[in-house]
Amino acid sequence: MSALIGHSFLKMNGLGNEIVVLDLRGKRHVVTPAEARAIAAAPASHFDQLMVLHDPRTPGTDAFMRIYNVDGSLSASCGNGTRCVAWALTRGDARDELLLETDAGLLACRREGEWSFTVDMGTPRLRWDEIPLAEEFRDTRAIELQIGPIDAPVLHSPSVVSMGNPHAIFWVDDVEAYDLARLGPLLENHPIFPERANISLAAVQSPEHVIVKVWERGAGLTRACGSAACAVAVAAPRKGLTGRKVRITLPGGDLLIEWRESDGHVMMTGPVELEHEGRFAAELFAETA
Numbered sequence: 001m002s003a004l005i006g007h008s009f010l011k012m013n014g015l016g017n018e019i020v021v022l023d024l025r026g027k028r029h030v031v032t033p034a035e036a037r038a039i040a041a042a043p044a045s046h047f048d049q050l051m052v053l054h055d056p057r058t059p060g061t062d063a064f065m066r067i068y069n070v071d072g073s074l075s076a077s078c079g080n081g082t083r084c085v086a087w088a089l090t091r092g093d094a095r096d097e098l099l100l101e102t103d104a105g106l107l108a109c110r111r112e113g114e115w116s117f118t119v120d121m122g123t124p125r126l127r128w129d130e131i132p133l134a135e136e137f138r139d140t141r142a143i144e145l146q147i148g149p150i151d152a153p154v155l156h157s158p159s160v161v162s163m164g165n166p167h168a169i170f171w172v173d174d175v176e177a178y179d180l181a182r183l184g185p186l187l188e189n190h191p192i193f194p195e196r197a198n199i200s201l202a203a204v205q206s207p208e209h210v211i212v213k214v215w216e217r218g219a220g221l222t223r224a225c226g227s228a229a230c231a232v233a234v235a236a237p238r239k240g241l242t243g244r245k246v247r248i249t250l251p252g253g254d255l256l257i258e259w260r261e262s263d264g265h266v267m268m269t270g271p272v273e274l275e276h277e278g279r280f281a282a283e284l285f286a287e288t289a
């Protein structure tokens with residue numbers, strides 16, 4: 001019998017990126033991939049990412065987070081979900097700052113308004129073996145990868161960045177001109193990405209504005225992906241396409257991202273919404289034992 005039966009959760013979103021927050025601090029239970037998939041399968045608790053809070057591992061932090069995709073796989077980074085967790089952990093108290101941790105490192109969060117947070121997403125990892133890629137590429141601003149006919153590729157030469165999770169960014173004129181629902185799975189699972197990858201199409205509008213559409217590893221097309229927005233905001237100035245402070249427009253809305261000159265940290269600012277609170281019914285986990 002699942003330890004999650006009757007447990008409360010928050011259904012939230014960050015720019016339409018569907019997030020469920022589950023606070024397991026004080027408990028020993030670790031959500032299994034089957035439990036995560038079962039939670040996602042129920043309409044009331046459907047998510048793109050499930051943010052599970054555990055007791056802090058590092059003194060001074062508020063929680064350790066395990067992040068599940070809808071397919072039950074784990075990610076060490078989720079920008080939109082981290083803002084939702086920041087809201088959940090500071091609601092009803094006077095604190096404006098908190099510190100979260102994932103396997104990728106520490107994430108300092110700061111309240112900007114009642115429903116808006118900035119997250120310090122840390123420093124990007126840019127070496128080929130940090131993404132990771134299956135073979136060496138000295139320059140990760142554009143790697144040799146293409147899809148479609150060899151002499152007329154549909155998409156080619158992506159930039160790659162790790163924000164604690166792997167991202168590939170294809171530079172295009174119009175993000176709507178491509179069938180990302182068809183191309184996304186092929187690229188996500190390409191052998192060059194041993195841990196799969198989040199796949200973005202990015203269309204630079206000006207040195208301060210980029211339009212982005214994302215096929216997420218383990219989740220598919222989503223309304224927004226915070227870590228992908230950060231990856232684009234790093235890859236674009238590396239290629240001389242934008243400055244270090246950009247507005248990223250995703251299908252669900254805008255994120256403001258700054259790749260700070262002073263320390264190389266990526267700061268992401270954006271909104272969150274609470275949709276409802278609920279409790280997990282026993283039937284949800286009938287098939288997970």
Ligand SMILES: N[C@@H](CCC[C@H](N)C(=O)O)C(=O)O
Nearest residue numbers: 075078079080165225226227
């Ligand atoms: N939507 C997230 C990213 C979630 C993780 C991703 N699908 C992965 O597996 O790396 C975000 O807002 O960053």
